[in-house]
Amino acid sequence: MVDQNQILGLLKTVVDNELNMDIVTAGMVRSLRVDGSSVYVNIALTSDKCPMGQKIKEEVEETIKSMEGVESVNIELSAMNADEQNALLEKLKERGSRAAAPAPPEKLPKKDIKQIIAVLSGKGGVGKSTVTSMLAVELSRRGFKVGVLDADITGPSIPKMFGVIEAPFVLEGRIIPASSKGGIKIMSMNLLLGGEEDAPVIWRGPLISSAIRQFFTDVDWAELDYLVVDLPPGTSDAQLTVLQLIPVDGIVVVSSPQELASVIVGKAVTMSKRLAVPILGVIENMSYVKCPHCGVQINIFGESRGHLLADGINTKYLGALPIDPALSKACDEGKIEEYTSDAFKAVAAKLLG
Numbered sequence: 001m002v003d004q005n006q007i008l009g010l011l012k013t014v015v016d017n018e019l020n021m022d023i024v025t026a027g028m029v030r031s032l033r034v035d036g037s038s039v040y041v042n043i044a045l046t047s048d049k050c051p052m053g054q055k056i057k058e059e060v061e062e063t064i065k066s067m068e069g070v071e072s073v074n075i076e077l078s079a080m081n082a083d084e085q086n087a088l089l090e091k092l093k094e095r096g097s098r099a100a101a102p103a104p105p106e107k108l109p110k111k112d113i114k115q116i117i118a119v120l121s122g123k124g125g126v127g128k129s130t131v132t133s134m135l136a137v138e139l140s141r142r143g144f145k146v147g148v149l150d151a152d153i154t155g156p157s158i159p160k161m162f163g164v165i166e167a168p169f170v171l172e173g174r175i176i177p178a179s180s181k182g183g184i185k186i187m188s189m190n191l192l193l194g195g196e197e198d199a200p201v202i203w204r205g206p207l208i209s210s211a212i213r214q215f216f217t218d219v220d221w222a223e224l225d226y227l228v229v230d231l232p233p234g235t236s237d238a239q240l241t242v243l244q245l246i247p248v249d250g251i252v253v254v255s256s257p258q259e260l261a262s263v264i265v266g267k268a269v270t271m272s273k274r275l276a277v278p279i280l281g282v283i284e285n286m287s288y289v290k291c292p293h294c295g296v297q298i299n300i301f302g303e304s305r306g307h308l309l310a311d312g313i314n315t316k317y318l319g320a321l322p323i324d325p326a327l328s329k330a331c332d333e334g335k336i337e338e339y340t341s342d343a344f345k346a347v348a349a350k351l352l353g
């Protein structure tokens with residue numbers, strides 16, 4: 001017995017050249033009946049004057065006859081009614097809008113880097129650079145080859161947290177990144193500014209994107225298991241510039257309990273949609289303090305909202321980090337690699353497994 005679905009599958013190879021669409025998708029196969037070894041098909045042309053009619057008929061006949069078990073093919077040509085024409089019009093419109101959608105901007109090649117994780121936040125000062133550094137340190141402790149790209153070219157934080165002042169140098173046209181005490185490769189605009197770490201860098205968009213391009217392309221990162229990217233704060237434009245160039249695999253969102261969850265949700269969702277990059281999870285930083293005497297947790301900003309935020313973005317909640325004076329001290333003294341925290345270990349375990 002000849003199978004109807006098999007015939008329909010084969011008829012998808014018959015294309016109406018005027019529509020540039022196969023006759024099944026176009027809704028032109030109005031009826032199909034198999035009776036023993038005979039096949040009866042009704043093909044509805046777009047109009048009774050359709051110039052493609054004869055050609056389509058011949059192709060349909062040839063296609064069905066090529067099937068095993070088919071002895072005769074009876075083809076009737078008809079014309080689409082108004083409903084069928086409208087349905088076809090909708091399909092053509094849908095295809096048109098898909099074709100007209102802007103192509104995603106071209107990203108830089110990924111080089112020898114296995115995973116690129118970008119750290120994003122809704123507003124400044126919530127601990128993006130701190131989380132970037134802690135994540136890099138945790139990955140390095142796990143034995144991975146790690147690099148940090150400080151894409152926030154306006155601030156001094158990353159080199160300062162690692163206590164790195166040595167400038168990257170150029171060898172045979174390649175920029176060799178600086179290295180932390182623990183062997184984490186670091187590239188930051190600040191390292192190129194000769195230690196004037198408080199000098200603000202005021203650059204316009206095109207310059208930012210060419211600096212970032214160089215940081216990624218011309219820097220000899222060699223083989224890396226992970227590159228963690230610290231994104232600039234502020235407007236989503238600066239962050240977009242970076243994310244459109246660098247082939248990021250996933251975004252980690254850092255928030256603080258004072259932030260308006262809805263604002264970050266909207267921003268993160270827009271960002272990841274526009275870039276087709278998944279959000280790996282949400283970390284709530286500076287979520288609470290622990291009393292140094294009795295160890296009780298005090299939610300000075302009220303209830304944690306990290307869960308709500310993660311739900312809103314449809315992603316994992318990775319956990320909360322306390323305000324820890326030992327952390328800010330480690331950052332200030334350039335000793336982030338000596339800092340350990342159970343809360344961050346738990347967050348990293350959720351993120352990295």
Ligand SMILES: Nc1ncnc2c1ncn2[C@@H]1O[C@H](COP(=O)(O)OP(=O)(O)OP(=O)(O)O)[C@@H](O)[C@H]1O
Nearest residue numbers: 124125126127128129130233286322323324328331
């Ligand atoms: N959990 C924490 N406990 C104590 N201090 C923290 C904590 N997280 C961050 N800090 C401190 O808060 C300050 C701001 O953090 P950080 O520079 O990481 O923020 P950011 O989001 O990168 O800021 P920007 O938007 O300016 O880049 C730093 O001095 C850092 O040491």
Ligand SMILES: [Mg+2]
Nearest residue numbers: 128129152157
């Ligand atoms: Mg920062």
